[in-house]
Amino acid sequence: MNMRCDVFRFPLSDPGDVSELEQALLAGDLAAHDIVAVIGKTHGNGLVNDHTRGYLTLSLALLIARHTGETPEAVRQRVPFVFSGGVEGVLSAHYTVFAAREAETSSGGPALAIGVAFTPDYDPGEIGRQIQIDTTAIAVQRAMASAGIASAKDVHFVQVKGPAFGTEDILAAKHPLVSDNAGRLMALGRSASAFGIGKALGEISTDAAVEAAVLKDFWLFTSVGSCSAGTEVRCNEVIVVGMSEHWSGPLTIAHGTMADALDIKGIHAVLNQLDMTADPQLDAEQTQRLRAGFIKCEASRSGKIRGRVHTMLTDGDIDQQRHIRGAVGAIAASVLGDTALFVSGGAEHQGPDGGGMLALIVERASH
Template identity: 50%
Template sequence: MHTTNSTPLDTRPQLQVRRLAMAHPGDLSALAALLDAGALQARDIVAVIGKTEGNGGVNDFTRGYFTQSLMGLLAARLGRPAEALVRELPCVLSGGTEGVLSPHYVVFARSGRPEGAEPATGEAALAIGTAMSAHTPAHEVGRWAQVAAVADAVRAAMRDAGIARAEDVAFVQLKTPCVTSARAQAAAAEGHAVLTADPGRSMAYARAAGAFGTAIALGELPDDAALEPALLRDFEHFSSRASVSCGVEVECNEVIVLGHSRRWQGPLRMGCAPMRDALDIAAVGAALSAVGLRARPQLAAEDASRIAAVFVKCEPDRRGQVRGARHTMLDDTDINAQRHIRGAVGALVAGVLGDPRIFVSGGAEHQGPDGGGLVAVIAHV
């Protein structure tokens, strides 16, 4: 009797990560080309993280422009309203491509969903999960209610990824809403007082709340509402895996969790390391080492080609010094401090990688050590 040996088909989901250039904040031509060629399926896209060339401030409308363009493209391909997609698909954007930073966006697509229990053996692959909280009222921004909502959303995103253990989470990207003048007035009309009516200050509080919520979900901080006064005050409290952006274009907390699970397959892995200050080039090396790469002092071209995406958070040291030397970022009335730090840290990381396509976001309150931040790398191994 003739028999045929066959290998069981691996049905575990796999993550695809595509880093795409943009000619302007509404340019989705690179993504459209991939969809046209069948290299990506619109139905598989679950999240987008991008870097636009705006000012990164409250009035940075490049983020909304890109989001509108993205949802319009996907709506046409999926036959669904853009208004519905924007409530389901996290689109986390950071404005400001100072210095050598290059505008780009990273598309995350997954085939299938993680099913069943995690196998006891086998290598874990990069996994993704997403979640969105309920609408965040203006009077909850920067308060414990937002912290709790973020913690719940991070846990939901972990479940979506099939990641059961917090230690298997490599990186959490969030987008949180802020308080605008109009939102503050609307809250007052309903009898609510906002924490701050200053839009810029509210963005800082929202990022802090996002970091605290992530830290609680990952077991880095206790779930204790008594910690609320520590927001933007006690910077010894932080998450070493949270990257939080904030903007007027969102009204809820959007969460993207990336980690490793044996329920997934594929060649992608991720490394994340906290930066102790703006000159911490060793942290870049640590993140690279976690995915099997080494810079001597810059990555070789063949190694750089293995990198799928890089995400960085940074913060001007509020003590006014970097390694004992005075800096002037906080006192410059011509250039915003966040633009200074994005340009500086972006150049440092790009110099190691030999590639300016890096997501570098300022406003790292409670995201990594005070005056530092974090760096995360996705690579093919």
């Protein structure tokens, strides 16, 4: 069977605004049954108390359920909703919908492919532990298999959304906690998830993908993994995107890394893989081809960027993730000419330390 993946980006005027998707469903631009994953940026702060992510998740589950006849719970069991809070600076709130359907004809070559999987639910005491690493690795491999992606080299983007826990859940944990600090527990969860991705794809060896290395051995990272956490989920939701001979359509994807927050060469390198040229910015025609952009970033732990001091880690008023999202978001948007980008902080083990991974989905140029 030959499949086709379509990608749609919709603006988000508020965290419950699903009107643009509803219009697309009513117009027949896509079918609700074909929606397999949604990834987006909401207006919140991206921290433990950011409930905008759950609000959008609920709104979308209710909308899709109305159009499919499923219950909202059934929708959430098959569709990963991965939302990251924080659209600081020039970034625009939005969400990207992935739809998969049987293709009418074969394109005769590899095309964008997508697969999803879910881990079992986690107890707060399992976050940052070996069980989270290993179950995430298994889920990544299951998602690859469901997408018909035969080789790790054909995987270009893996998005994981894992749980964050508030004080009540932390106090009720059934297993010993790695940390009882809610914010640090989020970081541990992102890190363990990244190790799971790296282990599944052979980027991090089995011997190295151990909980003792989480948030410690920062030379270990995945170049395709993007990991977030939120109180709206209890398991790890896994989305694998790559290229497969079993899929057709006009879309393609490439990935790379940014060595640090200023590394626009890393962005240009990914564009070059896609036969796009930013000189110094993509022109309007090329920007029109951009279907989605995913970028991870973090403030460098050394406290310096290219030898000069930054204050992101010591600001008592604004969390460092908000600083770095605003900075990297502006840099990436200036190159791509697009502000509806998924720029997410908390890039522990997701790209080089102090930098991050990036993946771009574009429509192939017509010749």
